[in-house]
Amino acid sequence: MKSIMINRYGGPEVISILDRPIPKPLSNEVLVKVAAAGINSADWHFMRGDPFVLRLAMGMKKPRIKGLGADLAGTVVEVGDDVHDLKIGDTVFGDLSNCGFGAFADFVAAPATSFLPTNDTLPLEHWAAVPMASVTALKGLKLVAKIQKGEKLLVNGASGGVGSFAVQIAKVLGAHVTAVCSKEKMPMFNSALVDELIDYKKTKLLDLENRYDVIFDAAAFQPPFAYEKLLLPKGRYVLVGGDFTKQIKVIMMGGIRNLLSDKKFLSYLSMPDRGLLQEIIQWINEGKIKPNIDTIFPMSSASEALQRMHDRNVRGKILLQN
Ligand SMILES: NC(=O)c1ccc[n+]([C@@H]2O[C@H](COP(=O)([O-])OP(=O)(O)OC[C@H]3O[C@@H](n4cnc5c(N)ncnc54)[C@H](OP(=O)(O)O)[C@@H]3O)[C@@H](O)[C@H]2O)c1
Known part of the structure; x- marks a missing residue:
């Protein structure tokens, strides 16, 4: 599978697209085929290792976590033995920022608790614009x-x-x-x-x-x-x-x-929060709020997409689509 990764801190030029084995979900995890990932300022900051204090958590000289991306939407294709509230074929969305990132990829394996089900109120890809922001x-x-x-x-x-x-x-x-x-x-x-x-x-x-x-x-x-x-x-x-x-x-x-x-x-520092996200889902379902989608890039254009956000050309959110 393709994965958008960094090996050192820097501008969009440090991004590479690598071929990696599809991960195997642990017993509490699901494997999700990523339909789209959402870009956040956090992705830019992690790529740059800036502000410097971030490196205390992410690695001083080079990033310990190499897979970029937090927000995603996709389809569950495999479930761990202890996962009972999601099944193969469910469409889900979530924020991986407290469980290793790596959303800019074809597949991710992450704890089932990182995800909530999507519905038809929005196109599946658009749910990827929702969680962190x-x-x-x-x-x-x-x-x-x-x-x-x-x-x-x-x-x-x-x-x-x-x-x-x-x-x-x-x-x-x-x-x-x-x-x-x-x-x-x-x-x-x-x-x-x-x-x-x-x-x-x-x-x-x-x-x-x-x-x-x-x-x-x-x-x-x-x-x-x-x-x-x-x-x-x-x-x-x-x-x-x-x-x-x-x-x-x-x-x-x-x-x-x-x-x-x-x-x-x-x-304050925001972290993934299922309770708050449930409130957001409710308002999306009621048509009270929706993500503003600026541009949808192919996943392989992650560098260009990140640069567009940094250049302040964005109205709302950018997505990377598989
Ligand atoms: N506290 C937390 O937990 C948390 C969580 C998520 C994000 N953040 C931070 O919150 C900020 C906003 O995040 P975001 O995802 O909304 O970012 P974003 O999509 O890039 O939006 C930032 C907006 O700020 C405006 N802006 C005004 N002056 C600016 C300047 N000098 N440089 C850059 N932008 C300027 C730009 O709009 P105009 O073109 O209209 O001026 C831009 O659209 C970021 O710094 C991000 O790191 C914090």
């Missing part, structure tokens, strides 16, 4: 920001994988949503989806006169504490991603600031 968005809004119905929310980085889910989820949760993105990506959003839309090149965020209960920052490239003036009393600034040094600032200094103010600065 939607769970990150839901966790940030519901568990970290604890957003309430009617609260005013600003989503920065709204056109990206996480941001495009955050906007939709926030609407389902009853928030008043202001989305921030580049002018070219504004057509992604209509008035049913967002209440206000800001082109950050035209309007400097830090000059805004409006105030928000929650700022969900998936493109944190400004000094995070400068957003304090945009927060309403009891407001929460949630740093999801962007410049890693900004995230470190919030992690290191947010705690002390939070003790002294009713405005909170928070950051």
